[in-house]
Amino acid sequence: MEQPAKGIIKQELKVKEKENVEIRDSLAIERTKLANERTFLAYIRTAMTLVLAGFSLMNFFQENFYVWAGAVFIPVGIVIGLVGLRKFVQKRETIGAHTDAYTPTSQMHAQVVKKEIKTDAG
Numbered sequence: 001m002e003q004p005a006k007g008i009i010k011q012e013l014k015v016k017e018k019e020n021v022e023i024r025d026s027l028a029i030e031r032t033k034l035a036n037e038r039t040f041l042a043y044i045r046t047a048m049t050l051v052l053a054g055f056s057l058m059n060f061f062q063e064n065f066y067v068w069a070g071a072v073f074i075p076v077g078i079v080i081g082l083v084g085l086r087k088f089v090q091k092r093e094t095i096g097a098h099t100d101a102y103t104p105t106s107q108m109h110a111q112v113v114k115k116e117i118k119t120d121a122g
Contacts (some may be wrong), residue, residue: 029099036091043084050077 054055055075 025102029095030096033092036088036095036102039091040084040088043087044081047077047081047084050074050080052113 001014054070054077057070057073058104059070061070
């Protein structure tokens with residue numbers, strides 16, 4: 001009597017393992033999306049810093065070097081912001097395509113096995 005119970009427990013553990021794999025996969029997708037957003041925010045933060053530094057140099061210092069340095073910082077900051085936006089949108093589309101193509105087969109498999117265990121035990 002103990003042998004069939006041990007087999008049922010092993011099967012149930014396999015089902016749980018499959019469900020855990022599915023949860024890990026879902027969380028990995030979410031981590032990837034969040035990493036893309038963090039990278040975009042870093043681009044924006046850098047762009048804003050350069051633009052603000054450019055305006056500050058131009059307004060607070062009257063020497064030609066600082067005015068020209070400020071005049072260079074502003075467009076460079078804008079370009080960095082646009083590059084960051086373009087990369088963010090491209091990566092988001094790529095992540096979305098991979099997410100749509102992903103099929104949670106382990107969860108389906110786990111449910112099928114769970115039903116088989118119930119029918120075998122019952």
